Amino acid sequence: NAGVTQTPKFQVLKTGQSMTLQCAQDMNHNSMYWYRQDPGMGLRLIYYSASEGTTDKGEVPNGYNVSRLNKREFSLRLESAAPSQTSVYFCASSKTRTGVWNEQFFGPGTRLTVL
Amino acid sequence: AQTVTQSQPEMSVQEAETVTLSCTYDTSESDYYLFWYKQPPSRQMILVIRQEAYKQQNATENRFSVNFQKAAKSFSLKISDSQLGDAAMYFCAYRSAGGPSNAGGTSYGKLTFGQGTILTVHP
Numbered sequence: 001n002a003g004v005t006q007t008p009k010f011q012v013l014k015t016g017q018s019m020t021l022q023c024a025q026d027m028n029h030n031s032m033y034w035y036r037q038d039p040g041m042g043l044r045l046i047y048y049s050a051s052e053g054t055t056d057k058g059e060v061p062n063g064y065n066v067s068r069l070n071k072r073e074f075s076l077r078l079e080s081a082a083p084s085q086t087s088v089y090f091c092a093s094s095k096t097r098t099g100v101w102n103e104q105f106f107g108p109g110t111r112l113t114v115l
Numbered sequence: 116a117q118t119v120t121q122s123q124p125e126m127s128v129q130e131a132e133t134v135t136l137s138c139t140y141d142t143s144e145s146d147y148y149l150f151w152y153k154q155p156p157s158r159q160m161i162l163v164i165r166q167e168a169y170k171q172q173n174a175t176e177n178r179f180s181v182n183f184q185k186a187a188k189s190f191s192l193k194i195s196d197s198q199l200g201d202a203a204m205y206f207c208a209y210r211s212a213g214g215p216s217n218a219g220g221t222s223y224g225k226l227t228f229g230q231g232t233i234l235t236v237h238p
Contacts, residue, residue: 031224
């Protein structure tokens, strides 16, 4: 089991460029999440997908789009990158079972710098 | 909306001693889960310990234990016999126990994190 994988691990963009961060999980989880981590602010939820075919906004969705391509894959797209999107991005996944705590498993993160 | 606050940006401890990291949270819900995550320099998020709000007994995992005070909305992490490998950023996190809701539900398994505490362990 690879768990949750993310590509790329590092990326440098110029303002206005676009890119897609890829995430895949092999644990047959229903739910997937994208977070960003900024100094002094912890991790904040950008978007999540409760199940294949559904996506919903989290706390900080502006400037991002997502696609739940299938049960395994959940991508995050920056259409026109801005310096404020310089951050470390984490993908996570979990099972979805009522009344159970459903541990979230995290990918290794992508460090994105926007110049 | 729930909020999680870690008021200690940095903490330090001598190897083999005990340190306590603080976390407070705000919620109107009665049933929820609380977590402590460890993030070493590798950036990997590692679950350290969890607590179910309906359980009065404090969770323990080897050298890690929590002091859960539901009325005070406090959830501190105690690390005993600190080791050099414990050096990391530690995050407190909250999750509603509402379980899966309809698409668009605000409690759908998402975690709300505190700001983090950097723990340094001195040899």
